[in-house]
Amino acid sequence: MVGADLWLFDLLDFLAEMISQEWIAMRVCKLVGLSLILTVLTLTAGSKEPLAQSCTVTLSPGSSLLEAIESAPSGAVICLGAGLWREGIIPLKKPLTLRGSGREQTRLQASLWTNIKRDEELSLAIEALTLERPQGDGLLLVGRARATLTGVTIFMASDDGLDLNHEAQATLRDVHILNSRDAGLELWDKSRLEVQQGAITGNFDGVELFDEAQARVSGTQILANHGRGALVDDKAQLHVVGVVVAENAWVGLTGREEARLTLEGAQVQRNRLDGLFVLDKATALLVRTAILGNGAAELCRQKETLCNGITLQGEAQVEARDSQIRENADWGIAGMLKKCGYEEDDFKGRVSLSGTAISNNNRTGNQSGETCY
Secondary structure (H helix, E strand, C coil): HHHHHHHHHHHHHHHHCCCCCCCHHHHHHHHHHHHHHHHHHHHHHHCCCCCCCCCCCECCCCHHHHHHHHCCCCCCEECCCCCEEEEEEECCCCCEEEEEECCCCCCEEEEEEEEECCCCCCEEEEEEEEECCCCCCCECCEEEEEEEEEEEEEECCCCEEEECCCCCEEEEEEEEEECCCCCEEECCCCCEEEECCCEECCCCCEECCCCCEEEEEEEEEEEEECCEEEEEECCCCCEEECEEEEECCCCCCEEECCCEEEEEECCCCCCCCCCCEEEEEEEEECCCCCCCCCCHHHHCCCCCCCCCEEEEEEEEEECCCCCCCCCCCCCCEEECHHHCCCCCEEEEEEEEEEEEEEEECCCCCCCCCEEEE
């Protein structure tokens, strides 16, 4: 934009010199300048955010979405008006866009399943609608399927809200995944996921990662799930940035086997049991993260039940930089050791702290300090 700015100001100076009346020159320059600025901004914005592709097919409630998908060409944009569709399972075999009229207006009772081989590619976009009470997964991606969801709610799936397998990839923007019977988000194999804004709440587990799956979640709330906020297993990796993990019924986040957890600018607070549970050879890195007020369940008041900010087992490793660990029910950080109140010694990992404040833990009064490992 530097070259454009210089060109614009040179043109304005030229126009001012060509018009003799100062009053007219001022207004002509302002109008021309405004027009040029708007044109440049429009062109620049257009290059970054092209206008949404127009509808290939527009449907009203009562029409068959399945038939429309089967007859539409590859790359079609199928637009759904306000209302309710009851469709069951819809297999997706070609690239297309499903665009509703808004998550509150367009309600689609269907399970969307990609139906391709493992080595095939498929690109999908799903926008501005609610997948309501899908029988099975809300959206199942397999093979090398790619999907972008924008302004979508997945509500009360009878299995997972979103299930990624093989080398599938998905990007979620302003997506709400609510009340799934199993996980809100479940990833397997070498699948990849990026979540930007949104809410994952009321599911069994909020997020589950297995095998070598990877997910980056930013600006999202993982709240009040019936099990864990997140489970990261095997060699999977979860990176959360600016995320709130709160009020989950078990543990905020669990890492096990050789999983890697990275929490950056996150808040893990008021989970019913532990804030963070790291076991086996899993590792967790906390950067500018707060582990606050975990162990909110009544069970945590009992002396034989330990509910810590961070609990470590096996060869687990935790590193905390510039973070806060405070006001948790029992220890701020504890290894599973007899001296910490456990029945056996089962921790030989490592804890590394730098610039991290640990204070006001042991809210139950059952322990003897802030940390034990």
